[in-house]
Amino acid sequence: METPPFPKPESLEAALALQRALAQRVVLEGSLEGVRLLAALDASHKKGKPLVAVAVLYHLERGPLFVGRGKVPEEELFPYIPGLLSFREAPAYLEALRHLPEAPEALLVDGQGIAHPRGLGIASHLGVHLDLPSVGVAKSLLFGRPEAPLPQEAGSAVRLLSPQGQPLGYAYRSRTGVRPLFVSPGHRVGLEEALAFVRRLPTRFRLPEPLRLAHLEAGRALGALD
DNA sequence: GCGACAG
DNA sequence: ATCTTGTCGC
Numbered sequence: 001m002e003t004p005p006f007p008k009p010e011s012l013e014a015a016l017a018l019q020r021a022l023a024q025r026v027v028l029e030g031s032l033e034g035v036r037l038l039a040a041l042d043a044s045h046k047k048g049k050p051l052v053a054v055a056v057l058y059h060l061e062r063g064p065l066f067v068g069r070g071k072v073p074e075e076e077l078f079p080y081i082p083g084l085l086s087f088r089e090a091p092a093y094l095e096a097l098r099h100l101p102e103a104p105e106a107l108l109v110d111g112q113g114i115a116h117p118r119g120l121g122i123a124s125h126l127g128v129h130l131d132l133p134s135v136g137v138a139k140s141l142l143f144g145r146p147e148a149p150l151p152q153e154a155g156s157a158v159r160l161l162s163p164q165g166q167p168l169g170y171a172y173r174s175r176t177g178v179r180p181l182f183v184s185p186g187h188r189v190g191l192e193e194a195l196a197f198v199r200r201l202p203t204r205f206r207l208p209e210p211l212r213l214a215h216l217e218a219g220r221a222l223g224a225l226d
Numbered sequence: 227g228c229g230a231c232a233g
Numbered sequence: 234a235t236c237t238t239g240t241c242g243c
Binding site for chain 1: 230231232233
């Protein structure tokens with residue numbers, strides 16, 4: 001698929017300003033009910049090596065179809081700063097997506113959607129950048145708090161609220177006895193619809209299968225570097 | 227000033 | 234993200 005270039009911010013202030021501008025473009029409505037072809041994104045990095053990203057093209061009925069890879073040399077990497085993750089990882093994701101044989105109908109990203117201090121987690125940023133529906137699935141919390149204790153049963157969810165009480169997404173128990181995941185809409189999808197989409201994904205372990213495969217492939221690709 | 231803090 | 238052995242538990 002085609003992917004527009006992703007300019008590296010000149011400063012921290014420029015990055016924050018860009019986030020605030022792009023956050024205004026996020027659309028929080030839409031259903032992913034008809035989506036069958038998605039791309040799951042994850043990255044792996046180790047000091048002294050490039051950051052490696054993987055895009056797994058995944059069909060809900062046929063399973064994994066293709067793996068696209070991308071990397072960014074360590075010297076060119078934006079530093080990891082909580083809240084600015086997309087500036088570090090998105091360039092590698094875009095390169096990985098560029099290698100896919102066809103465009104996905106939606107993105108599933110390892111990280112936050114709108115559950116972010118400025119409403120633009122990496123899932124939202126990529127969604128707006130590519131004008132694609134997107135959903136964020138994070139393994140830990142960045143912003144917001146669950147409004148109630150999360151039941152232990154697989155499939156249970158409680159809303160994630162901002163400090164001002166606005167709903168941002170969900171704490172979600174994908175399997176009994178595992179730590180919660182944090183699901184939030186990225187772009188062109190509603191709050192509840194984002195959760196419904198994640199619930200529709202096959203989940204053998206804690207992570208939805210497409211993301212788990214992307215995670216495995218990213219680690220594999222990092223280790224296979226010369 | 228003191229914590230919190232995706233990957 | 235990664236560094237890391239054994240260990241607790243299903």
